[in-house]
Amino acid sequence: MTPRTLGAGAPAVPPVGYGGMHLSLQDRPPEAQAVEVVRSALDAGARLIDTADVYCLDDSDIGHNERLVAQALRGWTGDREAVLVATKGGLTRPAGRWDRDGRPEHLYAACERSLRALGVERIALYQLHAPDPDVPFAESVGALAELRRQGKIRWAGLSNVSVAQIRAAETLVPIATVQNRLNPFFREALEEGVVRYCEGQGIGFLAYSPTGGGRLNRKLPDHPVLRPIAARLGVSAHALVLAWVLAQSPAVVAIPSARRVEHAVDSVAAGSLELSAEDLGAIDRAEFSRA
Ligand SMILES: NC(=O)c1ccc[n+]([C@@H]2O[C@H](COP(=O)([O-])OP(=O)(O)OC[C@H]3O[C@@H](n4cnc5c(N)ncnc54)[C@H](OP(=O)(O)O)[C@@H]3O)[C@@H](O)[C@H]2O)c1
Numbered sequence: 001m002t003p004r005t006l007g008a009g010a011p012a013v014p015p016v017g018y019g020g021m022h023l024s025l026q027d028r029p030p031e032a033q034a035v036e037v038v039r040s041a042l043d044a045g046a047r048l049i050d051t052a053d054v055y056c057l058d059d060s061d062i063g064h065n066e067r068l069v070a071q072a073l074r075g076w077t078g079d080r081e082a083v084l085v086a087t088k089g090g091l092t093r094p095a096g097r098w099d100r101d102g103r104p105e106h107l108y109a110a111c112e113r114s115l116r117a118l119g120v121e122r123i124a125l126y127q128l129h130a131p132d133p134d135v136p137f138a139e140s141v142g143a144l145a146e147l148r149r150q151g152k153i154r155w156a157g158l159s160n161v162s163v164a165q166i167r168a169a170e171t172l173v174p175i176a177t178v179q180n181r182l183n184p185f186f187r188e189a190l191e192e193g194v195v196r197y198c199e200g201q202g203i204g205f206l207a208y209s210p211t212g213g214g215r216l217n218r219k220l221p222d223h224p225v226l227r228p229i230a231a232r233l234g235v236s237a238h239a240l241v242l243a244w245v246l247a248q249s250p251a252v253v254a255i256p257s258a259r260r261v262e263h264a265v266d267s268v269a270a271g272s273l274e275l276s277a278e279d280l281g282a283i284d285r286a287e288f289s290r291a
Pocket of ligand 1: 018019020021022050051129159160179207208209210211212213214217236238239255256257258259260262263264266267
């Protein structure tokens with residue numbers, strides 16, 4: 001698995017990381033299983049773990065996923081220093097909703113909570129979860145720059161942003177990563193040029209929902225184009241789709257989630273799967289209905 005370069009001097013990481021979101025939502029698994037899943041992803045070779053303060057049930061449960069990641073890392077026998085933990089701030093979960101709050105005062109308080117939940121003195125990669133339409137974007141990004149100056153975060157990242165927003169942010173703070181959605185059902189990161197821009201700037205593109213997300217991923221095994229290719233190559237349809245996502249650009253790092261050990265391990269292994277131009281083309285041209 002050739003490591004993929006991130007921006008702003010952040011270390012290169014293997015092409016498939018692990019996203020913790022599904023360990024902390026309504027359909028979360030038991031805690032022991034959750035911890036085992038994170039450790040299994042690391043044992044399989046993942047070195048980037050994506051989490052967020054809001055991967056939880058609601059505002060009373062903020063930090064649930066960060067605490068789980070910290071717990072998994074504490075008891076893990078591998079080299080913890082080699083693991084890049086990426087968290088996010090900028091959303092809230094009142095009554096379980098997903099709301100935006102990009103005010104600097106919110107980001108400062110959220111970062112303090114994340115430091116405590118992760119049990120670290122400095123967050124490796126801190127991402128603005130999403131631009132807040134009620135707050136000037138430069139103010140939210142300015143808060144990341146300030147947190148970096150204070151040494152509370154090492155690298156800054158963005159999520160759910162356009163090329164114009166990345167350009168604007170780069171004038172305020174070096175950007176290590178951009179985390180947007182990318183899978184065969186949703187290709188706007190390719191169509192709108194975000195992946196290409198990241199590649200040109202040497203910024204890591206963290207592909208979220210890389211197998212389609214919680215609902216659409218379940219359509220993959222029966223997909224008429226994926227099924228025969230997966231059978232011929234002896235891999236899962238999910239691994240095939242991850243390999244397609246990774247093939248879109250050397251800037252891409254996929255961060256699939258999983259609640260089951262075998263899914264996490266299967267996904268990390270997809271980082272070594274290289275597809276022929278013919279198979280990539282067939283997936284490019286295939287229809288991926290979101291219905
Ligand atoms: N920045 C943002 O706004 C944002 C938004 C959404 C997600 N994210 C990040 O992206 C990560 C992934 O996104 P996501 O959870 O929406 O989508 P996803 O990774 O495409 O889908 C997750 C589901 O796919 C299944 N799966 C994954 N790999 C599999 C495999 N190899 N074989 C079989 N099933 C597999 C898992 O099932 P099981 O649970 O049954 O194992 C999991 O629940 C999140 O954890 C989060 O870190 C970020």
